[in-house]
Amino acid sequence: MTDAPLLRISNLAVEFGPKKNPLRVIEGVSFEVPVGGSIGLVGESGSGKSVSSLAAMRLIPEQSGRIAEGDIELMGRDLLAVPASEMPKIRGSEIAMIFQEPMSSLNPVMTIGDQIGEALMLHGEKDKKRRRERTIEMLRLVGIPNAEGRIGAYPHQFSGGMRQRVMIAMALSCNPRLLIADEPTTALDVTIQAQVLELMKRIRRELGTAILMISHDLGVIADICDRVVVMYAGRVVEDADIRSILTRPAHPYTRGLLRSVPRRNDTSDRLFQIPGTVPVAGTIKRGCPFRSRCELAEAQCEREMPPMFKFEGDQRAACWVTAREASAAEPEVKV
Amino acid sequence: MLRYILSRLIDTVPTVLMVLTMVFIAMRVLPGDPAIAALGDLATADQLAEFRERMGLNEPMLTQYLTFVWNMLTLDFGQSLMNGRDVSGLIAYNLPYTIELTLSSVFLGVIVGVPFGVWAATNPNKAPDSAMRGYSLIGYAVPDFYLGALLLITFSLNLGWFPINGGGDGFADRLYHLVLPAITLAFIKSAFLGRLTRTAVLEVMGRDYVRTARAKGAREKRVIYRHGLRNALLPLTTGLGLSTLSALSGSVAVELVFNRPGLGQLLISAIAERDYAVIQAGITVFALFVVAINLLMDLAYVLIDPRIRVK
Amino acid sequence: QTSDTLVIALSARGLRTIDSAKSIQGADEWAIIHIFETLVMGPEGRFPTTVDEVQPALATSWSMSDDATEWTFEIREGVQFHKDYGELTAEDVAFSLGRLIDPDILGVRAALFQNASSVTVEGPMTVKITLSQPDPLFIIGPMLHHSASVISKAAYEEKGPEAFETDPIGTGPYQLEEVAQDPSMGVLLTAFEGYWGDQPATPNLRVRYISDTTARTLALLSGDVHMIEGVRAPGWVPSIQQRAGDLHFDTASPGSFFTVSMNMTVPPFDDQRVRQAVAYLIDRDTIAEAMAPISQRTWGLNPPSFPGGFNGETIPEEVRYDYNVERAKELLTEAGYPDGLSFDAYTSQREDYSSISLMIQEMLRAGGIDMNLELKDHTAFHADQGTGTNTLFQRSSAYPPVPTLAITDQLSVENEVQSDGSGGPNFSHYGADGNGIDDLLAEAMAEPNLERRIEKVQEIEVKFLTDMPMLPVSTNAYLIVRAANVDLGYEQESGFAHWRLDKATIN
């Protein structure tokens, strides 16, 4: 198992709602994060990006949802077989996560120092002084000025960008192998976003932490990631290295997405637009979820969900039409 | 923070003044002549006049008002019109009974209600939650005086386990006399606090920072108590304040049912007898009590919520 | 409870005053009669029916002048006041009685002692009371009343009138030990060692005030107290008997006279026919039956057991007012109310008042009269009624067997109710138009011969019953429920709404 990926998600399905009449919000989701790699997860709002990543942490809210199908492996270890009481050991130390909302993701009644210290304590650092030192070190690392002076501060005394950096410091404090970042910059301004993105890149470079970056912004992904997984309505529709995605996207949705973003050298009068509206994840029971908005849609798209065809290189996409055109290979496993 | 506390303290000044003004107006509008109420229907006109003179009921309203406010603020409540006893003494005697009833019932309510609520919140839609729901629904529905009467009949009268009435003397005896009345109110308080805890904890448990705590690797117990309950404290403090206030007003009927001494008993008697001096003192003390509880709650927020503390 | 303290709980919210002359609430009198004594007393457990039955107390002997206007008392020697306030002298007696007739000092009991014009010290141990009109029954009337108690002049002057109200000094078998802060704990009395008579059988006596009926009842049943003031409401006695069969029920009959007065100055009661209709509609037999066993119906103001009181046989036909709805409706029609009428009234929350008023309300309804009734606290009720604001007034009041007393109190013009509250309990304003019984009353009062006086009284009764300013309804015996293990030491039959407990023992 030497070259096993750090995280492998295969054929994952998550349901919400009553067991009798569940809503499958993601289905057949498969992707891998290699050791030290950097994977981007893009897609429209509600396409299942967060749910997929929460599933990897086994943090799907128990009351309303559950993992219905699929496997999640962390370094070859079957995460779904780990008893629930063992998960806390893995969370934070093996996989850490930062969330979209820097404003609400920190506990408002605990000091910054305590919150980072807690993570350290939970993963074995019992010595108070060393915890403090490490906390300061982490805050320095993420570029909080006057770190010593600010460990006693409360989250509300920090700006959004600083809070997001605190979140990152907390997530990194136990040297996780994998950092899941769920839209870490969406709530931030452009100039602050730039700071955070730079920080993430540095961390990956210096600490070798693998990153699973979730965003709806292809620009952000392009900046950070080696590889991109594109989701649409609860399914993975394309999975390829960043270069392929940007230069020759295989799925019509990915293509549309790229074209509808105004570019620097774009001189056309009108933007390219994908017609129609985004379906709610899980409501499309049959066929390709993108077909109603797809220029290329055919009869087959109505009937059958396309499998992930293997395209040139390491590129995979779920489209009958483009696969045929590119004479892409049939997938090894049919979904 | 000091500034906040100070400004909150200053804030109570107009409130207290307004309360006193309301009490004063109410007292002067009260139908019935205090003099007759005090002296009985056999008093002569001269005696009545003499009485009014003595009580300052003949003074101009403004003078009466100023005297009133001053007296209330200096806790000089005058003499009972009924038996000439010092009202301050009456209050001083009765107040501890009401306080011990209120506080012990809130205390019982907290130690039963809060864990129950947490238990329900951490098992939503399961048996503990249903039990909480049933408990709180009944707790909300049973009138305190009715529950008190049932307990009294069952445990004091029929089983003879608890005293029938009075407030008791000495620590142990007072505690003994307190059991049933406190349980009566505590049942209702615990239902309220339990439900509130459940809602607050459930709400907090859905917050992003709780997810963060889990993502950090905190175990469920830690998540619930360190992150969940700690943040639910703010709504809980409000609830605690409300339930202290409602225990205070519930104490009126309960004091009556259990025939305990107390502010409620004193006030209701005074209202019935139109003992002006006692009514205005009783209401003022009740009102100050209410203002004080509200103030305490606000100050508690400061301790609990750093967002207020630092500002 | 230990057996050295006898506890009695009465229906009141708390102590008002223990000054014998200032008492305005019956419950306080239980303490008063044990702390203080009067010059003479009735036979044990009942009112005296004749002057001969009157017993010596602080006076050892007395005499009446022939014209019944002068009463001379010889005071007992060697009687000690409580708490070292010295020996009783004629001075103390004269002072005590003197303040009753001096409006400058007191004046509260003016009505009862109106007739007394002076009190004089005739010798170190002799006191003389002079009356303005002859009263052969003076010693079984005012002199038996607790307000005629003797207090220590020295103590009163030393403490001042106000302090004396909660720190009284008398000569009785018990002295005041403490007034508890908690009104429901009332007052504690302890045996007075220097008492001239027999020492009390039980060393301590506590008089508690528990106004809530349930609480009081429960206190008795749980053994917290030995005696409670009973509830004068329908069904109460049988129901409590069911709960505890071995309780004793001590009553003082006839007890309180329950009357309803109608304000003759305002419609609809300004019409005699309406008032008579009300009288016909009130079924007094049913009320008495409902209130059994403590209630007796009355025909006139004086109950049958009083000298001159009418009974079912002796009451003249025209003023019998037997229950008769038809007759009432006729009268109402004649008065111009063929479809009935309605009026507002209020009553006291106290059970005897509210029960009887509710029954009356129900009975009037049968005749088409709607009485909208509001219930008030007992004290407030008295205060309000004392200003004449009710329409159908009720009064429940005990009188000694002196036939003119109740009449003077409730029907004479001088006791006409006043809007400032300074008047008396003549709520109907009877006689204010000059057409009352005042002349007849004056004649009766001037009549030294007892039998002729009684004839006059009966004449008065017939006259007012015809005019119907007020309907005597019933007498309701004062009721004390006593635990099985408490022995009173004598039989209680009649008297005021309080009796001595110094012979009572707890077994």
Next chain:
Amino acid sequence: MPAAEALPPEPSTWKMVYEALTARPATIVACIFVLFFIVVAVFAPLIAPYDPLQQSILSVNQSPSSEHLVGTDQFGRDVLSRLIFGSRNSLIFGFVSPVSAAIIGTILGVTAGYFGGLTDRIISRVIDMLLAFPELLLAILIAAVLGGGFWNVVAVLTVAFTPGFARVARASTLAVRQEPYIEAAVAVGLRTPKLIIRHVVPNIAAPVVVLTTLWISSAIRLEASLSFLGIGTQPPQPSWGNIIRDGLNNLFGSPWPIIGAGFLITIVVLSFNLIGDALRDALDPEVGR
């Protein structure tokens, strides 16, 4: 775009309410109870076997029998009939005070919340002060001034409830006022009164309605408390509170009035609470108590 059919059917408010009320068996039972009590209260004279005031001195304190299903009280009045008529007082009370308070409170709250400034400060100050007082204490105080009696107490509780509604209405208005659609309406040139009626009131209605339901049960309980304290409904008119009060005084005569009235209060309050909870879940998950 053939999307017209693609839209899910519009869920109407009534339908949501209906679904909320029929979601749980307990709520259905509660609705049935409430309907039952409303029917009983409305048709009390037809349903009650006896006149509730009719005394029968010769048959007092009877135990339940075929003639008197819940027995008689110390005046021989039929307890069942008194309970039936008592439901009238409880329900009239339960509805009148909260509904009047809701109307007055909403007007005050919306005014304060929408206009802000000095108006808001004055109204809020008074609201805060009244709010500081538990309803029962306030009611006792005002009842002491006005004297007791049914309508006085209705007025008292209306005053006592109003600040609660005003606060909720004010808070909701403040929230709604921040909503862009209000600004949109201003931008469109709508005049203020119309704007408030069209855009503010409908959007604060849900919490107010939910609060009203919840207050109904409180009102019923408070009426009972006040009548128990002797300040509410005056005898001989029956109310569940004074039936218990009289019943306690006559405890050894017959326990049935206490048992009956206490049971009914509990059931009715419970039912209204269940309905209020269900409505809250359906209409306005935000409002808490």
Next chain:
Amino acid sequence: MSDPILTAEGLGKTFGGDTGLFGKSGEAVRAVDDVGFSVARAETLALVGESGCGKSTLGRLLLRLIDPTDGVIRFDGKEITKLSPSQMRDMRRHLQIIFQDPFGSLSPRRSIADIIAEPLEVFGLERSRRKRRDRVAELLDRVGLPSAYMDRLPRSFSGGQRQRVGIARAIATSPAFIVADEPVSALDVSIQAQIVNLLQDLQRDEGFSYLFIAHDLAVVRHIADRVAVMYLGRLVEIGPKDAVYNLPQHPYTQALISAAPEPELDGPNTRIVLEGDVPSPSNVPKGCAFNTRCPLAQEVCRRERPLLREVAPGQMAACHFAEPNPVKLQPRGDPPAT
């Protein structure tokens, strides 16, 4: 710029800071400070800047949804800052706004027909109900929604569809000037283009002028004729789109433009990363507001507030060091990860 439809001069707005009844005073926030510009007919002026810099406040000021603390606004030559409330109400026919939040800006309990008809009703444009409905149908058609939807409540619509309703309401009275306050930033990427296109189509057909507020620089570049950049309540740069994008004068503009990630493979190399956070608008730094974060800041920047001045034709910047060939900030981004 010969015929501006709307001009603002010295516009300023201060929130709070007033003394209360009990002597409490809030913190004063200078949300907009001394802003002046004009918008020509059928022109789109885009306004960019960081969150909280006062973009929305400025937009609202222009429509007098809030009253300015100081400054003058002229619409079509008329000084609208002087109008009485009722005159202003009439004026609103010509001045409309589209909001960022497609969920919040539609009254949740009114059908979309009612929502769109409201301005028609207020200005008495279509008196009869029938006619109004016809006009609503027309407008819905115009914004690309089937008129069959018109009796539905907003909640049945997706964000993009709601935004179309908002646009229909704004154009119902055929206004001359529309403030579009971040109209696409709440929408999904694949929907944004639809709305941007719709706005452009409408402008072409009806000749509206837009003040287009946005933080997405890519969208701005696509839609704007001219761009204005705001920082802490002040305009720091304004000029023709191409000039501003290609040769930004103000260091802040430079940083902003370089920092916006684009889905390009070479993107990150040129990024300028600024230090620190945006200061609070209640505590604006002295001198040049940007001096705390500016890599070029000198003593003068901390002392003196730079005024907006023309640096290149039609392009103005508020920087002491702005010149036709501005000092270029050096990218300080890290090399791309491998």
